[in-house]
Amino acid sequence: MDKTAPKIKYAPRQSEFRSAKLTQAATDEETMQFKHVTLDFDGSVAILRLDHQEVMNAVSVDMLGGLAEALDAIEEKKDEVRCVVLTGAGRAFCTGANLQGRNNQSKKTKAGLTLETGFHPFLRRIRNLHCPIVTAVNGPAAGAGMSFALLGDMILCARSSYFLQAFRRIGLVPDCGSTWLLPRLVGRARSIELSLMGERLPAEKALEWGLVNRVHDDAVLMEEAMKLARDLASGPTVALSLIRKLYWDSPENSFEDQLNLEFQCQLRAGDTQDFREGVGAFLEKRPAQFKGK
Numbered sequence: 001m002d003k004t005a006p007k008i009k010y011a012p013r014q015s016e017f018r019s020a021k022l023t024q025a026a027t028d029e030e031t032m033q034f035k036h037v038t039l040d041f042d043g044s045v046a047i048l049r050l051d052h053q054e055v056m057n058a059v060s061v062d063m064l065g066g067l068a069e070a071l072d073a074i075e076e077k078k079d080e081v082r083c084v085v086l087t088g089a090g091r092a093f094c095t096g097a098n099l100q101g102r103n104n105q106s107k108k109t110k111a112g113l114t115l116e117t118g119f120h121p122f123l124r125r126i127r128n129l130h131c132p133i134v135t136a137v138n139g140p141a142a143g144a145g146m147s148f149a150l151l152g153d154m155i156l157c158a159r160s161s162y163f164l165q166a167f168r169r170i171g172l173v174p175d176c177g178s179t180w181l182l183p184r185l186v187g188r189a190r191s192i193e194l195s196l197m198g199e200r201l202p203a204e205k206a207l208e209w210g211l212v213n214r215v216h217d218d219a220v221l222m223e224e225a226m227k228l229a230r231d232l233a234s235g236p237t238v239a240l241s242l243i244r245k246l247y248w249d250s251p252e253n254s255f256e257d258q259l260n261l262e263f264q265c266q267l268r269a270g271d272t273q274d275f276r277e278g279v280g281a282f283l284e285k286r287p288a289q290f291k292g293k
Contacts, residue, residue: 029041029042029043032070032073034065034066034067034069034070035062035063035065035066036050036051036052036057036060036062036063036066037049037050037051037063037066037067037069037070038051038089039070039073039074041077041080041081042226043230043233044080044081044082044083044230044233044234044292045081045082045083045084045085045226045229045230045233046074046077046081046083046084046085047084047085047087047226048067048070048074048084048085048086048087049087049088049089050063050067050086050087050088050089050093050094050148051088051089051090052089052098053089053090053091053092055095055098055100056090056091056092056094056095056139056140057088057089057090057092057093057094057095057145058094058095058096058097058098058099058100059094059096059097059098059119059144059145060097060098061114061118063098064114064118064119064122065118067122068121068122068125071122071125071126074129075130078130079292081131082131082232082233082234082235082237082292083131083132083133083134083229083230083232083233084129084131084132084133084134084229085133085134085135085136085225085226085229086126086133086134086135086136086148086149086151086152087135087136087137087138087222087225088137088138088139088145090139091138091139092138092139092140092145093137093138093139093140093141093145093148093149093161094140094141094142094144094145094148094149095140095142095143095145096142096143096144096145096146096166097114097143097144099170112172112175115175115176119144119175119176123147123151123176123177126148126151127151127248129241129244130237130241131232131233131237131240131241132153132154132232132240132241132244133151133152133153133154134152134153134154134155134156134225134228134229134232135148135149135150135151135152135154135155135156136156136158136221136222136225137149137155137156137157137158137161137163137203137212138158138161138218138221138222139158139160139161140161140162140164141161141162141163141164142163142164142165142166143164143165143166143167143176144175144176146163146164146165146178147175147176147177147178147181148176149163150178150181150182150185150211151177151181153244154213154214154228154232155211155212155213155214156212156213156214156215156216156221156224156225156228157203157206157207157212157214157215157216157221158203158215158216158217158218158221159203159204159215159216159217159218160203160218161202161203162200162201162202162203162206163194163200163201163203163206163211164198164199164200164201165178165182165194165195165198166198167195167198168195168196168197168198169198173195174195178195179191179195182194182195184251185210185211186209186210186211190209203215234290235290236269236272236274236275236278236288236290236292237274237290237292237293238268238269238272238274238292238293239269239272239274239275242265242268242269245261245265246258246261246262246265249261272293273291273293274288274290274291274292274293277289277290277291278290
């Protein structure tokens with residue numbers, strides 16, 4: 001993590017970071033530019049790109065501000081956005097915290113300061129998003145970038161990509177939720193090995209371990225990610241968001257707690273227009289036309 005992270009505050013809709021340049025195409029596509037972040041809307045799919053290619057999309061305070069505002073924009077279009085794709089611009093997904101200029105020993109700020117002020121709010125918002133998330137890991141996903149990638153409900157990787165718990169290389173400990181995510185995904189032994197040894201985990205091995213869902217040739221990764229995202233975006237969004245919640249909460253719940261949570265979620269899903277459409281389509285032997293409501 002960064003050693004000299006200034007304290008930051010976000011004012012989501014009036015932030016000084018916002019440089020929202022909106023372009024409207026003849027289609028349903030829109031593009032919004034934030035600080036080191038690009039947000040595209042392609043129909044009901046939002047594509048959120050980490051975009052600071054000079055440092056392989058390493059995360060800075062500015063990027064965290066851009067991510068906060070991009071999520072604001074997604075929430076403003078909540079009724080329209082039914083799936084989010086998270087990826088990186090250029091040849092990397094995200095190489096962790098931006099350490100450039102952080103070797104000035106005269107600065108006495110503590111390592112990890114931006115965790116609670118910047119990283120954690122972003123991670124919490126991603127976890128609680130109203131719709132499914134597809135992460136398209138197009139290159140190295142290191143440190144915090146590995147956690148960003150693993151927050152996806154469906155994780156797709158380019159064949160050349162890899163994961164790296166890089167913290168031990170700079171004398172720090174894993175953060176951004178990686179010590180919570182990894183043991184639940186690949187078990188304690190593999191998690192500790194990744195963190196203690198700091199060795200690359202290639203995409204193919206990550207697939208073999210069950211850490212990711214699919215691996216594609218580099219040239220078709222985004223095509224496959226968008227195909228999957230459009231499929232999810234055409235689904236019953238409320239039910240899909242509740243499925244996300246059920247699986248996020250299940251590791252900490254008792255069996256009885258989870259039965260009760262399933263009951264509550266089923267009540268809510270059963271009160272949607274999409275449930276009625278799904279039943280009607282099943283009885284009429286036709287494809288369902290879900291509206292996300």
